[in-house]
Amino acid sequence: MRRTAIIGALAALAIPFSASAASATTASPDAAEAFRYSFSCSSPEGAEANYSFADGITSTTLYYNNHCSAAFKVTLHFGAFEDCFSTPRGKSSAVFREGLISISKGC
Template sequence: MKKVLSKTGVVALTIALSIPAFGGSAQAFDGPAAKNSWGCDNSSKRVNFSYTPGTVTTTVYYNNHCSYTVRAAARIENKDGAISHDCFSIPAGNSSHIKFQQGALGTFVGIYKC
């Protein structure tokens, strides 16, 4: 197998890719990365969530280790302080993601049991 980049090339490529191609201090997310999880009934297994709140949308990654479908809710607050709970189902043994649209003036609060 032919080596395409030397160690120096890999470092240079990594540094080049980490520098934004535009001015300013724009970030890919607004808030810190967050996690939440809770245990399955009568089991030591868990359902796990991770997400990084974004400016307009938030993608929630989940992994359901339970032997049954789990219901969860994304809590989103709008600019007027009204709170909505968007419930969704995660099939047993499923690992994937779901995207929530909170809008430019909304705030993604977190994931909770539904």
């Protein structure tokens, strides 16, 4: 009887421990927040140019997937600095300086 009580007490202790261990692995303070943008194209109808990035320490990699029939221009905002980026058709990435804050359609 005493052995059953000890096993039950240990099981009760294991539940809170496993819950806190699971929540610790799902939220990492070191993980960079990813930003995603999507802009509609003029042609073909319904197509989009999609972008995502997470700011790095020394640079930012911008991932893009341009479904438009031609190059698509966006403005990259780096705080007080802006840069025009002509996105080629297809899926790839480009590396820029650190500090990319947002992306807007057109240049």
